[in-house]
Each structure stands twice: as structure tokens, then as C-alpha cells.
Amino acid sequence: MSTVTISFSPDPAYVRTVRLVAAAVARRAGVSDDLLGEVRLAIGEACARAVALHRRHGLTELISVAMRDGGGFTVTVTDRGPAGEQLEPGLADVLPPPNRDARSTGVPSPAPAGAADPVGTLGAAELVEDEDALAAGVSLTLLTGLVSDLEVVAADGEGTQVRMSWPVGRRLAN
Amino acid sequence: MPMHTKCREEGVLMELSLATRQAFEHAILEVGGEIDVYTAPRLRERLIELIDGGQLRIVVDLSRVEFLDSTGLGVLVGAHRRLRANEGTLSLVCPNDRLLKIFRVSGLDSRFAIHASVADATAATRAGA
Numbered sequence: 001m002s003t004v005t006i007s008f009s010p011d012p013a014y015v016r017t018v019r020l021v022a023a024a025v026a027r028r029a030g031v032s033d034d035l036l037g038e039v040r041l042a043i044g045e046a047c048a049r050a051v052a053l054h055r056r057h058g059l060t061e062l063i064s065v066a067m068r069d070g071g072g073f074t075v076t077v078t079d080r081g082p083a084g085e086q087l088e089p090g091l092a093d094v095l096p097p098p099n100r101d102a103r104s105t106g107v108p109s110p111a112p113a114g115a116a117d118p119v120g121t122l123g124a125a126e127l128v129e130d131e132d133a134l135a136a137g138v139s140l141t142l143l144t145g146l147v148s149d150l151e152v153v154a155a156d157g158e159g160t161q162v163r164m165s166w167p168v169g170r171r172l173a174n
Numbered sequence: 175m176p177m178h179t180k181c182r183e184e185g186v187l188m189e190l191s192l193a194t195r196q197a198f199e200h201a202i203l204e205v206g207g208e209i210d211v212y213t214a215p216r217l218r219e220r221l222i223e224l225i226d227g228g229q230l231r232i233v234v235d236l237s238r239v240e241f242l243d244s245t246g247l248g249v250l251v252g253a254h255r256r257l258r259a260n261e262g263t264l265s266l267v268c269p270n271d272r273l274l275k276i277f278r279v280s281g282l283d284s285r286f287a288i289h290a291s292v293a294d295a296t297a298a299t300r301a302g303a
């Protein structure tokens with residue numbers, strides 16, 4: 001069992017760095033090549049979510065990413081956001097109504113009555129805020145859809161832990 | 175050719191490229207590289223510039239995008255809304271399965287017009303569709 005831990009200031013610029021390191025550590029742990037893309041995406045998403053959360057609440061505390069190799073590859077992203085913040089706006093509350101000329105390729109989502117803001121009533125600043133709210137809502141949906149072994153729990157003290165695991169195959173250099 | 179934008183603070187390459195061209199009465203925004211929490215504001219700015227400049231039919235070509243997170247999805251939805259408020263259209267070009275999966279998993283695939291090529295995208299919204 002070996003561990004690599006990164007702590008970083010809640011600055012979007014570092015999320016890419018974490019993704020690159022995580023992909024390297026995952027490869028070293030023996031995660032198969034066809035899973036690496038998903039690992040990179042999921043860790044990037046969990047970090048982006050944590051950074052957005054810290055910025056939204058003006059928190060400067062570090063976000064920690066612990067990568068453990070032991071029986072599987074497990075990554076834990078810990079933020080210091082207020083407890084309960086994981087209950088972010090549901091997709092249904094922030095999604096626009098279906099586009100009339102959209103080619104539907106997926107399962108149609110239920111259209112909640114009066115959920116989306118009427119188009120055109122928001123100012124530019126509100127729209128940006130709205131986009132951020134949408135991103136926050138989509139973030140956990142994405143993680144849930146991408147990672148079969150996912151756990152979101154309250155961290156010790158304040159904050160949330162997003163824990164993700166992937167199987168490992170043949171170990172490198174062992 | 176798309177230009178890489180230098181990040182001012184650190185002098186390292188910002189891994190997002192943006193190039194705009196006109197084709198068949200549409201503005202085609204070719205995006206390359208990584209759309210994430212760091213680079214998404216650049217994409218948002220460019221889309222707002224286009225919309226404020228009067229472009230009402232925009233195709234965002236994601237063919238050369240290697241990474242897309244929820245922040246990027248939020249920006250695309252925002253642009254979609256702005257355009258609809260002005261009776262415009264936003265279409266996406268996304269031939270890449272890995273990227274399509276992100277739209278599918280997030281439930282946004284049915285909210286966007288997603289096409290396999292720029293030609294398909296412009297044809298779908300050209301004749302007063």
C-alpha cells in the first residue's frame with residue numbers, strides 16, 4: 001500500500017496539475033489504460049467542484065487529494081465547505097427546457113413545471129451565477145454517472161469527502 | 175490556425191484554443207484542448223463576445239476538445255440560454271464518444287442539438303429552422 005497526497009489552494013489553475021499527477025499515479029498503481037480517461041475526468045471533476053465550493057464561500061483552506069494504492073486505486077478529495085453543501089441544486093432546477101430542435105439521443109428527462117428561469121429575465125451577472133449553479137448541480141451527477149464506486153460523506157469536522165475507487169490490474173515494476 | 179493563449183501570471187501554456195470562422199451564415203467556434211474550471215471563463219468570454227456582436231447562429235465545434243468538466247457544461251448551457259433569449263441557436267459538434275458520454279451522463283445530451291460534423295450542424299439550422 002502506498003499513498004500520494006496533494007494539498008492545493010482553491011485556485012482553478014491547479015486543478016489541471018492535480019489531474020496530470022493523478023493520471024500518473026493511477027497508471028503507476030496499475031489502473032488499465034482504458035480506465036485512465038475516466039479517472040482523470042472524475043478526479044478533475046471532484047477537484048473543480050471543491051474549488052468552486054471554496055470560492056463560493058470565500059474559503060482559502062487547502063483542498064486535499066489523497067491517492068491510495070492498495071487492493072484498488074482509491075482517491076479521496078476533501079474540501080472544507082459548509083456541511084450539507086453536497087446537497088446542491090438538482091439538475092431539474094437548473095436545466096433549461098428542452099430545445100425544440102434538439103436531437104434527443106438519450107433518455108428524456110422529466111420536465112419539471114416552472115423549474116427553469118424564463119429565458120431573458122436574467123442580467124449578465126445573474127446568468128454567470130446561474131451557470132455556476134448549473135455546474136455545481138451537474139458536478140455530482142457526472143461523478144455518480146462516471147464512477148461506479150463513489151461515496152460522498154461528511155469529513156471529520158467541516159467539509160465533504162468524495163471517495164472514488166477503481167480496480168487495478170497488473171502492477172508496474174513490482 | 176487556432177492560437178494558444180498564454181496565461182499571463184505564470185507564462186505557461188493555457189491548454190485551451192479558440193478560433194472563430196464564418197460558414198453558411200453561422201459563426202463556427204472551434205475549441206481545442208481542455209475546457210475546465212480554469213479555462214472555461216475564456217470560452218464564456220468568447221461566446222458572449224460573439225453573441226453581443228450580433229451572432230445569432232453559433233456552432234461550437236468540440237471535435238478537438240480533450241477534456242470537459244461541469245464548468246464547461248455550465249458555460250455551454252449559459253450561451254444556449256442567451257441565444258434562445260435572442261431567438262438564436264447554439265449547436266454543438268461532437269464526434270467523440272468519450273465527450274458524448276459526458277453529455278449523456280449529465281443529462282444534457284437531450285437539451286443540446288449535437289451533431290457529428292459542422293456541415294450537419296449548419297444544415298440543421300440554416301433554412302429558418
